[in-house]
Amino acid sequence: MNPQSKIRNPQTEMGHFADRLAAAVHAKGTPLCAGLDPRWGSLPGSIRQRHAGNIAIAYEEFCFRVLDIVAPLVPVVKPQSAFFEAAGPAGMTALQRVLRKAKQLGLVTILDAKRGDIASTAAAYAEAAFSEFDADALTINPYLGRDSVEPFLQFARKDGRGLFVLVRTSNPGSGQLQNLDCGGKALYVRVAEEVRNWASENKGECGFGDVGAVIGATQPAELASLRKLLPEVWFLVPGFGAQGGTAADVAAAFRPGGLGAVVNSSRGITFPFAPDDQNWEAAIDAAARKTIQSLTPARV
């Protein structure tokens, strides 16, 4: 059975987000997501010299070249909005172009912006992410509660987009709130149960819903328990590589058969070189291939 043949959703031209993600992961044979976190100080010296004083254009050129290198290898890319925003309005133009080029290259795009607000404001963020920036999926923050997520859901479901809700993040202090015991369950478990409900409302043919969960690779025990709790939820797993998560740590994120998680690596793939390294493109290609190889044993 070729999973790509299953992608039909009469509701939308693009198909159901979960099915598109599953097809992309199958097609590339890896769950690796390349994170695009451009930092001026880490860019190749040649690009910095060519665009001195124009950070946004430098970010765009760098990300374009990264996309050309990784597009044959990985199914998903995740631009981090913060770094583009720090380059001002021109940075947002670069972000828009990077997302567009990624889509043209057949990549699934997750805009990592961790937005969260209420009512018409949440709808405006969704419009920004899905219409203006045309991302396939967006990360969102659940602290404001269910009615802050619903406007995102409504917008996403118009044409087959996806959401990833922060559940258990990869930073050392994430447990400060997320692990608080709320009536016998940790806060992140309460959030996870909401994600399960949202995901169950709109499942694709692959069996997964269009609402996923962000769960850090640095939390292997939580990955395992959440995999059991959320069998029909895609996981977006940051923290692999530079932040310390290993292939063994992320193994529990996958369902039998190997679907169910995309594992993000940003610096490990996009900045595996010193700024004066002439062969930085070859270094990115090699780092992506090595990361894919290192993830293979995780998917049993």
Add this chain to the structure above:
Amino acid sequence: MNPQSKIRNPQTEMGHFADRLAAAVHAKGTPLCAGLDPRWGSLPGSIRQRHAGNIAIAYEEFCFRVLDIVAPLVPVVKPQSAFFEAAGPAGMTALQRVLRKAKQLGLVTILDAKRGDIASTAAAYAEAAFSEFDADALTINPYLGRDSVEPFLQFARKDGRGLFVLVRTSNPGSGQLQNLDCGGKALYVRVAEEVRNWASENKGECGFGDVGAVIGATQPAELASLRKLLPEVWFLVPGFGAQGGTAADVAAAFRPGGLGAVVNSSRGITFPFAPDDQNWEAAIDAAARKTIQSLTPARV
């Protein structure tokens, strides 16, 4: 004693954020914050006709005119990032110009963007808000924990900026997570205790810290208990007016003497007219004055 005379902070040219806010509130004699949430469908018909197809320029013109009207009346304005983002990169240029003009008019600016992320990503959001967009303060989301707030704090403290941490939001479903009982205390109280700690690290001469709390006007009981718990914390109180909060509801947000809270109204001030109303500028002026009047009994 004239509180304005107390504004000296040798660390920064701009002065301590809490002192600047206190001075602005004293100078205008009101704690009203005008929220700038531009919506295409609500703009005056004349502006929509003049800029048909160019939402960002229409938003900029409208907000500029609102700023000219409210600058003599209110101390603080709060642009909502989402609506500008929904207009794409050009919208971000408009946001930048609106923040710049507000500052030129002597207004304190709070960028309502509810950002939240970790490590260098949080620092990039802070750089965007405080350097690129030059806001005086930024709203942030605490779900990722203490180490997600610290990069914002470090950046803000370089030159006297402020933060407002989401504690208890104004939406109907805010209690779903924020009211969860975490070991005998609601989650929002746990967050509030962290805000108290951050605020105590860097207090201005007015006695308030540079980290404030967002607490909805729709939660009067919580406002009262949080005022007691956080005597040295500025409150940013959304939900007044259109969302249902009354002057009686927000009274508990103030300390004796009338400082300690800025109360935001967005639609009530900026859209008190029908789109075909020729006298929309007079309507905004009248609405701002009426809102200021309605808030007066709240400050005892």
